[in-house]
Amino acid sequence: MSTTTVLKPVSLQGARLPKWAPWGVAVTAVAVAVAAGLAFGLHSRVQWGLIAAVLFVLGTFALSAKVEGRRQAKDRVATSLVWVAFLLAVVPLLSLVWETAVRGVKVLDGYFLTHSMGVVADAEPGGGIYHAILGTAQQVGLATLIAAPVGVLTAIYLVEYGRGALARAVTFFVDVMTGIPSIVAGLFILSLMLMLDLQPFGFAGSLALAILMLPVVVRSTEEMLKLVPNELREASLALGVPRWRTILKVVLPTAVGGITTGVMLAIARIAGESAPVLLLVFGNNFINANPFEGAQASLPLYIYQQYINSAGSTAAYDRAWAAALTLIAFVMILNLVARGIARWKTPR
Amino acid sequence: MAKRIDVSGLSAFYGAHKAIEDISMTIEPRSVTAFIGPSGCGKSTFLRTLNRMHEVVPGGRVEGKVMLDDEDLYGPGIDPVSVRREVGMVFQRPNPFPTMSIYDNVAAGLRLNGSYKKSELDGVVEQSLRGANLWNEVKDRLNKPGSGLSGGQQQRLCIARATAVQPKVLLMDEPCSALDPISTLAIEDLIGELKEQYTIVIVTHNMQQAARVSDRTAFFNLEAIGRPGKLIEIDETERIFSNPSVQDTEDYISGRFG
Numbered sequence: 001m002s003t004t005t006v007l008k009p010v011s012l013q014g015a016r017l018p019k020w021a022p023w024g025v026a027v028t029a030v031a032v033a034v035a036a037g038l039a040f041g042l043h044s045r046v047q048w049g050l051i052a053a054v055l056f057v058l059g060t061f062a063l064s065a066k067v068e069g070r071r072q073a074k075d076r077v078a079t080s081l082v083w084v085a086f087l088l089a090v091v092p093l094l095s096l097v098w099e100t101a102v103r104g105v106k107v108l109d110g111y112f113l114t115h116s117m118g119v120v121a122d123a124e125p126g127g128g129i130y131h132a133i134l135g136t137a138q139q140v141g142l143a144t145l146i147a148a149p150v151g152v153l154t155a156i157y158l159v160e161y162g163r164g165a166l167a168r169a170v171t172f173f174v175d176v177m178t179g180i181p182s183i184v185a186g187l188f189i190l191s192l193m194l195m196l197d198l199q200p201f202g203f204a205g206s207l208a209l210a211i212l213m214l215p216v217v218v219r220s221t222e223e224m225l226k227l228v229p230n231e232l233r234e235a236s237l238a239l240g241v242p243r244w245r246t247i248l249k250v251v252l253p254t255a256v257g258g259i260t261t262g263v264m265l266a267i268a269r270i271a272g273e274s275a276p277v278l279l280l281v282f283g284n285n286f287i288n289a290n291p292f293e294g295a296q297a298s299l300p301l302y303i304y305q306q307y308i309n310s311a312g313s314t315a316a317y318d319r320a321w322a323a324a325l326t327l328i329a330f331v332m333i334l335n336l337v338a339r340g341i342a343r344w345k346t347p348r
Numbered sequence: 349m350a351k352r353i354d355v356s357g358l359s360a361f362y363g364a365h366k367a368i369e370d371i372s373m374t375i376e377p378r379s380v381t382a383f384i385g386p387s388g389c390g391k392s393t394f395l396r397t398l399n400r401m402h403e404v405v406p407g408g409r410v411e412g413k414v415m416l417d418d419e420d421l422y423g424p425g426i427d428p429v430s431v432r433r434e435v436g437m438v439f440q441r442p443n444p445f446p447t448m449s450i451y452d453n454v455a456a457g458l459r460l461n462g463s464y465k466k467s468e469l470d471g472v473v474e475q476s477l478r479g480a481n482l483w484n485e486v487k488d489r490l491n492k493p494g495s496g497l498s499g500g501q502q503q504r505l506c507i508a509r510a511t512a513v514q515p516k517v518l519l520m521d522e523p524c525s526a527l528d529p530i531s532t533l534a535i536e537d538l539i540g541e542l543k544e545q546y547t548i549v550i551v552t553h554n555m556q557q558a559a560r561v562s563d564r565t566a567f568f569n570l571e572a573i574g575r576p577g578k579l580i581e582i583d584e585t586e587r588i589f590s591n592p593s594v595q596d597t598e599d600y601i602s603g604r605f606g
Contacts, residue, residue, distance in 0.1 A: 163406065231443040235506070238401055239457035239513055240433030249460050253447040 015067050022080065025063060029055035049091070053084045097328065104325025107318045113326070116297075117285040122306065123313035129323050131287040135296035136330075139202050139281065140271050142291060143209035148263050150210075151217025158218070159225040160247055177215040185211040186276030193280065200282035202291030205298070208276035213266045220262025224255040257345030264338030268331040274300035299327045350377035350547040351417045351434070351516040353398060358412030359576070360390070360397050362405065367393045369576035371412075373566060375517075380539060380548045382558035382585065385568030386600070390577030391551045394568070395519050398549065399435035400428040416516070433461070436515035440522040442502035444494035444509070450477075451490040453505055457513035472512055480508035481538055500531020507538065511546075518542065520550040524557065536561050555601060559589050567597045 033052035042048065060080045065073035107125075115128035154174070158167055185208045193204055228251050236246040252259075277283075282295035283305055303320045310316030353375040360368045368390035375381045383391040396402040397410050400421060414421040421431050444453045454473045458464040464472075473490070477483040482504045486497070494505050503523060510518060520539075524532040539561050542548060552558050558565050566582035581594050592598050 229443070231439060231441060232445060234401065234404065235439065235443045235445070235509075236456070236460065237404055238399065238432055238437035238439075239460065239509065240429055240431075240436075241457070241460040242429050245460050245462075249456075250445055250447075254445075 014069065014072075016072075017064060017067055017076075021063070022060065022076075025059045025080075026056055029053075029059055053087075056080055057084060100321060100325050100328060103318070103321035104323075106322065107315075108322040108325060112319075112322060116287045119285075122309040122316050123311045125315035125318075127319065129297075129299065129302055129319070129326060131284065132297040132299045132302035132323060133326070134287065134289060135202060135281065135284075135291075135298040136271060136300075136327075138289075138291040139205045139209060139277065139296070139298055140267060142203055142206035143213055143270060144263070144267055146206065146210040147213035147217055147266070151214050151263075151266075152221050152259060154214075154218045155221035155225055156247060156252075158222055160243070160251070174215045174218045177211070178219065180211065182208075182212055182273050183275040183279075185209075186279040189276070190279050200280055200295045201293055202281050202288070202296040204280035205277045205296075206291065208280055209270040209273060212273065212276075213270050216266035216269060217263055220265065221255075221259050224258030224262065225251065227258065228254045257342040260345065261338040261342045264334050264341075268334050271331055271334075272300050272327060274298075274304050277301045278304070299323055299330075303327070350545060352377045352415075353517065353547065353549075354413075354415040355398075356413045356415075358394070358397060358410065358414060360393050360402055361407070361409040361411075363407035366576040368397075368568075369578055371579045373579060373582050375547060375549060376564065377547045378543055378545070379563040380543050380550060380561050381582075382562035382565045383549070383551045383568060384553070384555060384558050384565060384600075385577070385580075386570070387553075388573070388577070389568040389570045391568050392521050393577070395521055395549060395551050396437075398517070398519055399437055400431045401437060403428065433513055434515055435517040435519060436510035436513065437519045438503070438506050438510050438521065438523050441526050442499055442506050444497075444502050444505050446493065446495045448494060449491045450486050450494045450497070450505060453494040454508050454512050456509060461513070476508040476512040477505075479511055479542070480504040481534060481541075482508055498531070500527050500534060503527060503531065503535060504538065507535070507542075511542070515546070517547040517549070520548065522551050522553060525553065532557070555589075559585060565589070567592070567594075567600065569596055569600070 030052045032055055033048050036042075036051055037048040057077060057080050061073050061077045064076040068076075112128040113133070114130050116131035117127040117129075120127035154170065158170060161167075162170065188211070189204050189208045193200075198204070232250055232254060233246055236250045237243065241249070277298045278301055281298060281301065283301050284295040284297045288294050288296045303323045306316045306320035306323065310320070355374070356372045358368070358371045359366060371394060383395065385391050393402060398414060398421075400410075402408045402410055410422060412422070416431075416434060420426070421435075444450075445456060448456060451473055452459070454476050455464075455469055458469065458472060474483060474487075477486060482501060485501060486505075494502065497505060503526075507518075507523075524535050527535065536557065539548060539550065543563075550558075550561065562585045564582060565585040565588040567580045567588065568577050569580045570577040580596055581588070581592065583592070587593075588597060589601060592601070598604075
């Protein structure tokens with residue numbers, strides 16, 4: 001005689017925690033963590049946060065397992081882990097932006113943005129970053145003028161024409177280029193400069209930045225072009241449109257939003273590079289509007305030099321923070337513009 | 349002016365794989381020829397060899413002869429781009445250009461080929477849209493994106509786009525398979541009108557459709573999966589559906605296999 005398992009009639013309705021339960025657990029966890037931190041004399045806020053995070057995850061599991069059952073509890077733990085991970089990622093970012101903003105606004109004004117350091121000594125107050133903004137704009141602009149067309153054309157070759165050994169070799173070298181440390185790109189151009197017996201100048205920095213920018217542009221453009229449905233290419237070819245016009249008039253317009261975003265992000269990446277600029281552009285306290293002759297300044301280099309040459313002076317620190325804030329704002333604005341263009345150009 | 353297509357000894361390959369083998373047939377001008385047969389038998393591949401779209405696929409290769417009136421499409425010195433201007437194509441899924449308006453979609457063939465007079469463009473667009481029975485539905489929103497139309501309207505837009513460059517032959521690869529019965533009916537009526545001017549070849553899985561719209565029907569089949577597809581027979585549609593000369597055709601049409 002075999003034993004048969006008798007299934008209990010299952011109700012579709014189970015006990016559920018109220019909607020505010022996660023918030024309640026979170027608030028309790030933070031309160032307990034603060035209390036524990038004060039009681040045990042823990043100074044670091046990071047420790048408080050970690051205690052709160054662990055309590056939040058464990059508390060959620062215990063409460064949910066008790067009320068709702070194990071399956072629901074696992075679901076809630078996964079959700080709370082995602083939230084904790086999100087906060088872990090966002091907190092440092094926000095704290096960085098906040099810290100930079102608070103320290104940076106002290107000397108950030110119209111005068112600061114429109115004057116160079118000139119003869120202001122590093123330890124004294126005064127001066128500005130006009131020369132550095134000008135240098136960064138010119139060096140990054142020239143680098144983009146080189147890297148964006150070459151990168152986009154390379155990606156077009158890889159996606160639309162590339163077959164066989166050459167395409168594989170190009171893909172391989174683009175991968176390798178992605179991993180080049182910025183200082184190595186700088187040294188590469190520096191060796192050329194030494195061979196030709198040249199003094200530092202802005203365009204040399206642009207060349208190194210272009211090397212760093214190129215693989216980013218190629219990769220992002222490649223991905224965007226691959227997203228263009230093949231049916232559109234075939235539709236155009238079947239109308240008797242030559243391949244190059246198909247690419248120019250059908251494929252590129254369809255992908256232009258994504259390509260622009262990719263180029264903007266690549267610009268944002270190189271705008272913060274200081275190592276190659278230090279080697280090749282050298283830095284300059286005076287305004288030099290000619291990127292092809294003489295040393296120039298740039299924002300990341302300015303920040304570094306203000307810090308190094310500060311001799312402990314708060315004036316130099318304040319200027320470094322203000323320049324850092326300017327740089328972050330520049331990159332953020334570029335990102336927002338890129339998103340705007342992507343949204344505006346995406347076919348609906 | 350519609351043109352006659354004369355195919356002899358045509359085989360097509362994807363790399364080393366032979367997709368269709370030794371196909372010969374004549375496609376009459378100003379008539380509708382339907383291709384039927386089970387999936388994978390090479391109907392679409394064969395259709396794409398007729399305007400040299402097969403070679404667009406990497407590894408695509410063709411052997412044999414396709415005569416368009418008295419020119420061999422695969423002869424030396426033939427430009428595939430000019431071939432495609434003579435032999436237009438409508439695809440299975442409606443594929444209007446998403447970045448272009450309805451007007452620009454229809455004008456695309458002329459604009460992208462760079463051979464048009466601006467003054468004539470309006471006329472060509474209106475005429476093509478009227479020809480595709482779409483004019484009345486879209487005349488007030490020519491500048492709206494083509495992707496905002498319904499599936500059936502999009503397909504008629506694609507037909508208008510294909511006819512705007514005034515090809516001699518129109519190839520249709522399952523043009524109704526993504527459409528509802530009402531849109532299908534609209535396209536079938538349109539095919540009936542278009543055959544006054546064009547040579548039309550249509551691939552379809554819908555045998556009633558083949559029976560409704562076509563004058564001649566070709567039945568394709570393959571011996572086994574992985575073997576090349578072959579033309580079994582081509583004849584007047586009425587004969588194919590009532591009294592085919594090959595047993596396989598009768599089996600397929602009556603639903604005994606495939």
